Amino acid sequence: MIKEYSTISEVNGPLIIVNKITNVKYDELVEIELSDGERRRGQVLEISEDKAVVQMFEGTSGIDILNTKVRFLGKVIEIPVSLDMLGRIFDGSGRPIDHGPKIIAEKRLDINGNPLNPYARDYPNDFIQTGISSIDVLNTLVRGQKLPIFSGAGLPHAKVASQIARQAKVLGKEESFSVVFAAMGITFEEANFFINDFRRTGAIEKSVMYINLANDPAVERIITPRMALTAAEYLAFDQDMHILVILTDMTNYCEALREVSAARKEVPGRRGYPGYLYTDLATLYERAGRIKGKKGSITLMPILSMPEDDKTHPIPDLTGYITEGQIILARELHLKGIYPPINVLPSLSRLKDKGIGKDKTREDHANVMNQLFASYARGKESKELATILGEAALTDEDKKYVKFSDKFEEIFIQQGEDENRDIVKSLTIGWETLTMLSITELKRIKDEYIKKYLPSLKNDKNDKIVNEE
Amino acid sequence: MIQKWPVRKIRPYKEKLPPIEPLITGQRVIDTFFTIAKGGTACIPGPFGSGKTVVQHQLSKWCNAEIIIFIGCGERGNEMTDVLLEFPELIDPSTGKPLMERTVLIANTSNMPVAAREASVYTGITIAEYYRDMGYNVALMADSTSRWAEAMREISSRLEEMPGEEGYPAYLGTRIASFYERSGRVKVLSSQEQEATVSVIGAVSPPGGDLSEPVTQNTLRTVQVYWSLQDKLAYARHFPAIDWLKSYSLYIDQLSDYFQEEIGKDFIHFTKTAMSILQEESELEETVRLVGIEALSKRERLTLDTARSIREDFLHQNAFDEIDTYTSMKKQHLMLDLILYFHKLAQSAIQEEYITNKQLTKLPVKNQIARVKYIPEEKLEEFEKIKKLIKEQINSLISKKLGKDD
Numbered sequence: 001m002i003k004e005y006s007t008i009s010e011v012n013g014p015l016i017i018v019n020k021i022t023n024v025k026y027d028e029l030v031e032i033e034l035s036d037g038e039r040r041r042g043q044v045l046e047i048s049e050d051k052a053v054v055q056m057f058e059g060t061s062g063i064d065i066l067n068t069k070v071r072f073l074g075k076v077i078e079i080p081v082s083l084d085m086l087g088r089i090f091d092g093s094g095r096p097i098d099h100g101p102k103i104i105a106e107k108r109l110d111i112n113g114n115p116l117n118p119y120a121r122d123y124p125n126d127f128i129q130t131g132i133s134s135i136d137v138l139n140t141l142v143r144g145q146k147l148p149i150f151s152g153a154g155l156p157h158a159k160v161a162s163q164i165a166r167q168a169k170v171l172g173k174e175e176s177f178s179v180v181f182a183a184m185g186i187t188f189e190e191a192n193f194f195i196n197d198f199r200r201t202g203a204i205e206k207s208v209m210y211i212n213l214a215n216d217p218a219v220e221r222i223i224t225p226r227m228a229l230t231a232a233e234y235l236a237f238d239q240d241m242h243i244l245v246i247l248t249d250m251t252n253y254c255e256a257l258r259e260v261s262a263a264r265k266e267v268p269g270r271r272g273y274p275g276y277l278y279t280d281l282a283t284l285y286e287r288a289g290r291i292k293g294k295k296g297s298i299t300l301m302p303i304l305s306m307p308e309d310d311k312t313h314p315i316p317d318l319t320g321y322i323t324e325g326q327i328i329l330a331r332e333l334h335l336k337g338i339y340p341p342i343n344v345l346p347s348l349s350r351l352k353d354k355g356i357g358k359d360k361t362r363e364d365h366a367n368v369m370n371q372l373f374a375s376y377a378r379g380k381e382s383k384e385l386a387t388i389l390g391e392a393a394l395t396d397e398d399k400k401y402v403k404f405s406d407k408f409e410e411i412f413i414q415q416g417e418d419e420n421r422d423i424v425k426s427l428t429i430g431w432e433t434l435t436m437l438s439i440t441e442l443k444r445i446k447d448e449y450i451k452k453y454l455p456s457l458k459n460d461k462n463d464k465i466v467n468e469e
Numbered sequence: 470m471i472q473k474w475p476v477r478k479i480r481p482y483k484e485k486l487p488p489i490e491p492l493i494t495g496q497r498v499i500d501t502f503f504t505i506a507k508g509g510t511a512c513i514p515g516p517f518g519s520g521k522t523v524v525q526h527q528l529s530k531w532c533n534a535e536i537i538i539f540i541g542c543g544e545r546g547n548e549m550t551d552v553l554l555e556f557p558e559l560i561d562p563s564t565g566k567p568l569m570e571r572t573v574l575i576a577n578t579s580n581m582p583v584a585a586r587e588a589s590v591y592t593g594i595t596i597a598e599y600y601r602d603m604g605y606n607v608a609l610m611a612d613s614t615s616r617w618a619e620a621m622r623e624i625s626s627r628l629e630e631m632p633g634e635e636g637y638p639a640y641l642g643t644r645i646a647s648f649y650e651r652s653g654r655v656k657v658l659s660s661q662e663q664e665a666t667v668s669v670i671g672a673v674s675p676p677g678g679d680l681s682e683p684v685t686q687n688t689l690r691t692v693q694v695y696w697s698l699q700d701k702l703a704y705a706r707h708f709p710a711i712d713w714l715k716s717y718s719l720y721i722d723q724l725s726d727y728f729q730e731e732i733g734k735d736f737i738h739f740t741k742t743a744m745s746i747l748q749e750e751s752e753l754e755e756t757v758r759l760v761g762i763e764a765l766s767k768r769e770r771l772t773l774d775t776a777r778s779i780r781e782d783f784l785h786q787n788a789f790d791e792i793d794t795y796t797s798m799k800k801q802h803l804m805l806d807l808i809l810y811f812h813k814l815a816q817s818a819i820q821e822e823y824i825t826n827k828q829l830t831k832l833p834v835k836n837q838i839a840r841v842k843y844i845p846e847e848k849l850e851e852f853e854k855i856k857k858l859i860k861e862q863i864n865s866l867i868s869k870k871l872g873k874d875d
Contacts, residue, residue: 115580118541118549144547267626267636270676275636276623278543278616282579286546312677320517321674322579324547345704348518351547353789366789370706377705385758393761440831443781443839444706 005070009051011060013263014219016042018052018070027076027112030054035067041093043077043223045264055260057093057220076112079227080105081234085208086178089195092212092220094227109234111226113287122290125354127361128299131167131420132160134342134413137430138369139327140352140361143170143242144290146300147349148250150316150328152309157329158190159417160340161246161303162197167420168244171361177244177299178235179207182228184221185214185252194246208235214252221256229287229298236296243298245288250304254281254315270314278318285322311346325349338414345377361423364449368430371444372408375437379405397441404436431455472599476591480598482655489654491724492608492668495531495795496524498711498784501740501805503718505694507534507606508654508666511718512614512688515698516678519710522548524696525610525672527709527788530559530568531795534608534668536600537572540593543586543616546578562795579616586620594651594669601665602657608668609652614645615674618684634683642687649691693719707785713747732798739805743779746812750776767819770826775812782839783808793842803852804841810856811838814863824866832866834858 007019016032030042046053054070056063079094080103089098096102124144130136141147141164151157165179179198183191191211198204208231212224225247232243247253254273261274269275288300302323306316309331320326330343356365382398383405394402412429415421421429434442435456442450474480488506505511515521522544529537529552541549556569564571573596577589590611597607611617618641625638633639652669656662671692675685678700689695695717702710728736749772756764757773765773783804787793796804815829829835837855844851 115578116546118546118576118578119553121546121550123547123550123554267632269636275619275626276583278619279579279583279623282543286578286580289547312679314676317517317677322545324545325518346518346700348703350518350522354551370787373704373706388758389761393763395762440836446843447840 002071002074005072006066006068008063008065008068008070011063011065014056014060014260015045015263016054016056016060016063016070018054020050021047021052021072022050024052024072025074029073029075029077031071031073032056032063033069033071034062035064036062038062041077044072045260053264055219055222057223058217059219076110077223077226078108078110079230080108081231081238082106083235083239085231085235087205087207089209089211090227092184092210092216092224094210094223097211107234107238109230111223111230112283113226113230113233115283115286116289116291120292122292123354124290124297124351125360126170126173126297127355127423128168129171129423130164131422132163132340132342133415133421133426133429134340134344134347135164135327135349136361136421136423137365137412137426138344138372139325139342139347139349140355141168141299141349142351142355143299144288144297145325145349145351146285146288146302146323148302148304148319148323148326150311150319150326151303151305152329152331153305155305155329155331155334155341156339157303157305158193158248160327160329160342161248161301162194163340163417164301165244165246166197166201166203170242171423175242176206177242179203180209180228180232180235180243180245181207182210182212182225182245182247184212184224184247184249185216185218185256186249187214190248208232218252218256218259221253222260225253225284229284232298233287236298237291237294240295242296245298245300246303247284247300248303250281250302250319251307251315273314277314278321281318282322285319324351333409333413336409338409339417340413340415342413344413345373345380362427364445364453365423365427367445367449368427368434368453371434371442372412372430374444375401375434375441376405376408379408400437404433407436408433427453428455474595474599476588476595479651480595480602482602482657484656486654486656486664488666488720488723490727491720493533493798494528495797496527496709497786497796497801497804498709498713499528499696500796500798501783501801502713502744503694503696503711503716504720504724505668505670505718506654506720506724507668508652509668509694509720510649510652510692511668511670511694511696512673512685512692513670513696513698514673514675514680514685514688515710516700517674519678519698519700519703520708521672521674521698522612523788524698524709524711525612525670526552527794528608528670529572529610530556531562532608533563533606534666535571535605536597536607537568538575538593538597538600538607538609539572540575540577540589540609540611542575542577542589542611542613543579543620544612546580548612549574549576549578583620583623586616587624590614590617590648594648594667597667597669598651601655601667602659604657604659604663604665606666606668608670611669611671613672613674614648614688615672615684618645637683641683642690645684645687646691649688707780708788709786711784713744713780713784714751733802735806736802739802739809742809743783743805746772746776747779767826768816771812771815771819771829774826774830775808775815778808778811778835778838782842786842790843792845796842797846800844800846800849803849807838807841807852807855807859811835811859811863814859818863818867821867828866829863832862834862 010017028044042054042056124142126143128141325348333341379401488508559568654666697712697715699712
């Protein structure tokens, strides 16, 4: 039997404290009924003796201590899942907002999921071709990876993410991705961009969207990504689908967490974020991956905006320690008009080595990647030198590198928003830029590949790349 | 032989001894410049993406310990899976059996309970001591001790203890020190005289790459070897991204006898020369940044060229290349010898006015030096040939004297 309490003793920010409780469990779902009959939901955060601290997802304004009734529902937060979720749009608490019917549950799942035993995991190694050269060649994404986009205010992360969602495919297999999209505290315009983009390409039929906008309750953002990941787990591991989860913007999620932590008067860690931010983020990010014996997979792409473009801010910092690499967008490139403005040097994909090479992409991929990285880094260094001493002070070699890095940004990194380059083409463009350096500088590439692929050595005029129409 | 032992309690031994033998890892920058001893302690602090985990994996694959304990402490699940899938396939060069047979993994990935994370490090070191007591040389990797410290912090704050620096408990320093102190070379409790070692290598993940934070600082106070990972090197894909100017090893003196007897009389001399060239390079680079390369003398420019050769041809090592992933001490010795031999001959050649730095860097043999890292261990005799080539090519430069200049 469910007991009803009317013993709220205190309301504090997003928290309420309920007295004289019995048999309440940690993480239990709570429903309160306001004096005007409105119902709101919350979750138990802490119990000591006969008091419980409850975090309210839809805010606490209007709660009247005397006349509000509290019910502890005896279960954790669950969402109904079924294949009918595809093509639907929900709010941050999982209620449909597209005027469609309720979801008839195939299963009800706890939104907190369960940690995966590393032994049950399968290592992600299927190369995903995103059609973006700077990702495919240099920071390769594989199926089951978690690769965040570190962005900043005003940078086109939404465009990059939707281009990836649109073009991503695994070579040689016809399976495409279904997208689970969770928006946390983003603006209407940004959410609308994604919805329209998915509509335009027809991808919406295969996607599930959870939308919490900037003016929706902040604490709700804590459960939004968990719901999205639970839906993704169901689709991937029960329904054998390949899922790409996009979470945007993680910065808003962390701020909601900080709000709750501050209300609980916890000892803050760096910049006021709670000390358990790492653990909390890990419980989200680690839900990506593959499981042995299951066909499906979850590839996770969180987007976060770095305050002041500062990579050492706790949110990007802790994210980088958990995720398998990062793609960093650079304001400098964006101002030059280069799209996608991916700063390839600090970007990284940790799982690339198992996804590239012979039989996956091409035998020379790893060598070309290392060479491009090293040469571009050298070019940037020379450029820095030139800004201090003037270009005249550079050696001939340094000048070559400066030219190389300009060309590299211009034809390799830069590409159209709808341009879908296959991996062979991306590699060819990479080789094309390398012809600007002398062969002795190509130390990271094995001789046999230089002989086979370097355009000036091949003497094959047909192989020169033709410019895009 | 079942034993139960409380993990927080040190297992006893007869006597602790100072380390005398290096732990050979096959990683050039570590073995040659920043050696760790069997029974020693090392730490690898570095921001994310600087390659901590790859270094740890490389060490657990190739180091010449008999037992490896790998503690995945609050790190990525897929990294543990990688080890689980890869190690059974790899062959231990000394025994010919799968690497997995000498490895114990302790997994507490970042989404697993925090309380278990706090204990996982102790579980690991106790297992290490257990094998040590059987007479094995054990190497323990903890990736990452920062997560362990954070687990301590989380528990401590839930216990409402008074926080110390950055919210970490006041006893953080003592806990870290007593963990690393469980390493060492000891006489084990046995009827025979037997020695065994536990080496401990801990990764540290400082927030924002800021080394002044408490976990790094407390660790540096305890450990003897410091491998400093730099993200700047990692961005240029110079791996392992161990900074040769900031890192140190306090074992070098204790191990110099071993190096002179086992590797070569000149080895210590080589490492010192190479290191001083690298030191000089960083000073010269300052000058270049201020007044341009024109201001340098020919000798100084040669130093820059050689330093570059040491960095790119020796320090840089590709963990994912079949041959380059492991380099024996013998080959490391030969490689360093080759680079310094070129430097020595070039130094005397450059005294002739008509020889320019450019002519020297353009010698075809430079290209071959760059590729010696890919020479397989069975074909080490090739080094002699290249040495001959160096001599021939530089001599022919000198004898060209009054030929046409370019």
